Amino acid sequence: MKSSLPPLGPPVSRDRVIASFPKWYTPDACLQRKEQFHGQVNEACQHRHTGTVGLKLSKVVVVGDLYVGKTSLIHRFCKNVFDRDYKATIGVDFEIERFEIAGVPYSLQIWDTAGQEKFKCIASAYYRGAQVIITAFDLTDVQTLEHTRQVPGSAALRVHEGSGTCPTGLPKPEPVAGQWLEDALRENEAGSCFIFLVGTKKDLLSAAACEQAEAEAVHLANEMQAEYWSVSAKTGENVKAFFSRVAALAFEQSVLQDLEKHSSSRLQVGDGDLIRA
Amino acid sequence: MEEPPLREEQEEEEEDDDERDEAGPEGALGKSPFQLTTEDVYDISYVMGRELMALGSDPRVTQLQFKIVRVLEMLEALVNEGSLTVEELRMERDNLRKEVEGLRREGPPANGEVNLGPDKMVIDLADPNRPRFTLQELRDVLQERNSLKSQLLLVQEELQCYKSGLIPAREGPGERREEDAVVPRVSKGGSNKEEKTTIKKLGSFITWQEGDEQAGKRRSGDFADA
Numbered sequence A: 001m002k003s004s005l006p007p008l009g010p011p012v013s014r015d016r017v018i019a020s021f022p023k024w025y026t027p028d029a030c031l032q033r034k035e036q037f038h039g040q041v042n043e044a045c046q047h048r049h050t051g052t053v054g055l056k057l058s059k060v061v062v063v064g065d066l067y068v069g070k071t072s073l074i075h076r077f078c079k080n081v082f083d084r085d086y087k088a089t090i091g092v093d094f095e096i097e098r099f100e101i102a103g104v105p106y107s108l109q110i111w112d113t114a115g116q117e118k119f120k121c122i123a124s125a126y127y128r129g130a131q132v133i134i135t136a137f138d139l140t141d142v143q144t145l146e147h148t149r150q151v152p153g154s155a156a157l158r159v160h161e162g163s164g165t166c167p168t169g170l171p172k173p174e175p176v177a178g179q180w181l182e183d184a185l186r187e188n189e190a191g192s193c194f195i196f197l198v199g200t201k202k203d204l205l206s207a208a209a210c211e212q213a214e215a216e217a218v219h220l221a222n223e224m225q226a227e228y229w230s231v232s233a234k235t236g237e238n239v240k241a242f243f244s245r246v247a248a249l250a251f252e253q254s255v256l257q258d259l260e261k262h263s264s265s266r267l268q269v270g271d272g273d274l275i276r277a
Numbered sequence B: 001m002e003e004p005p006l007r008e009e010q011e012e013e014e015e016d017d018d019e020r021d022e023a024g025p026e027g028a029l030g031k032s033p034f035q036l037t038t039e040d041v042y043d044i045s046y047v048m049g050r051e052l053m054a055l056g057s058d059p060r061v062t063q064l065q066f067k068i069v070r071v072l073e074m075l076e077a078l079v080n081e082g083s084l085t086v087e088e089l090r091m092e093r094d095n096l097r098k099e100v101e102g103l104r105r106e107g108p109p110a111n112g113e114v115n116l117g118p119d120k121m122v123i124d125l126a127d128p129n130r131p132r133f134t135l136q137e138l139r140d141v142l143q144e145r146n147s148l149k150s151q152l153l154l155v156q157e158e159l160q161c162y163k164s165g166l167i168p169a170r171e172g173p174g175e176r177r178e179e180d181a182v183v184p185r186v187s188k189g190g191s192n193k194e195e196k197t198t199i200k201k202l203g204s205f206i207t208w209q210e211g212d213e214q215a216g217k218r219r220s221g222d223f224a225d226a
């Protein structure tokens, strides 16, 4: 594979450079507690053993009820803007954000799906192949949190139990109201996705109210084996930290998977396209 | 000349007398005129013929008998005609009744409202905001938008590379294109092949494209709000 995105990209902006492993938001609901990159990953990056196909771009899918602030969150991160007027997402939209992680260029392809029920059949076609699923809810609206919840014992649990069944082969039931996570997981291979639960509009809550909402969300996050974050697109609070965390986890997983794949025939890519710039 | 018909009637009446009418031939005379059947007319002619014969062969009786037979024939014609009409009307009534029942079962044809099955909706063709595009059309537009957006992102980045001097100016855009084929030539009308190239460059874009097409086939009939 010759060039990929970015082909010969301009240098990433300084605040997209991730040198040390970004921390979790709360230790009560996080996917990883360590504060450093995996030793193998660090070494691979230093010795440029990472230049394998498919490494440089991960797919992130953002789901959740309408009006919870998915688009606002993505726009705050990718464009550093906030629009107080609501404009419903039609079907899907996407942004691509470039990083440099541990010295290696890396991109997130962030899919912003519509929360409106009538678009679900369109948006759900874009769930496939996601490495990260971000389930967003509105901290000021308990119902939106409920709607992320899936039927206990279903796809999410299967994913983390690592059972070999692949839900994508099964006949598809119609998407139901809510069940965002379950629908997204159904389109993906078991155990292949990182799940994040994100509470939005943190600026609208008092500290006490936020704490209360978070407690409930953390509980649910643990049930769905997700990492929890509270953010505000309006003030930008935690937005960059959150996406850095997403990028780092996805990046590390990609590198580890590639190392595993190529462990027998180790590639020497020090002079490869990846590090060309 | 008038006798034979009367005789015939008599014989026939005698044959099925018992089963048909318990009151005997005389009973027919006690019936309501609207209930009379042709059988009753024959009964009456039998009774009258018998009584006329008892009167002997007075020529006045013979004359009267002639007229009586004529009247009985007229009565027979009327009763026949009446019962046919009644039968016809009964059939027509039954047909209409069936028709009404059928219409009633389909639901009341309320004023101006169309009767719809479940999960159907009415579209007001005069409404400028009515749904008018299919789901597949929306999918196609979205896919084209996404494809164009990804091309734009690539071009923007390439432009930035030129601006920041990462790509030497002497290496013109034309040359680079041939070398790396990074930027598809949109001017050609964005043929399928070129679009695919861009998508390939973006790796997992292929994933959504496939998923999209499949889903499109599944539900191309749906409506999307305009």
Ligand SMILES: Nc1nc2c(ncn2[C@@H]2O[C@H](COP(=O)(O)OP(=O)(O)OP(=O)(O)O)[C@@H](O)[C@H]2O)c(=O)[nH]1
Pocket (backbone or CB within 6 Å): A064, A065, A066, A067, A068, A069, A070, A071, A072, A073, A083, A084, A085, A086, A087, A088, A089, A090, A113, A114, A115, A116, A200, A201, A202, A203, A204, A231, A232, A233, A234, A235
């Ligand atoms: N105060 C505040 N308002 C927010 C925040 N994030 C989003 N909003 C507002 O919430 C409304 C909905 O935001 P969107 O980002 O469009 O919601 P969405 O989830 O993308 O909605 P759909 O595209 O329909 O699924 C908008 O009016 C935003 O201005 C936030 O952090 N704080």
Ligand SMILES: [Mg+2]
Pocket (backbone or CB within 6 Å): A070, A071, A072, A087, A088, A089, A112, A113, A114, A115
């Ligand atoms: Mg949106």
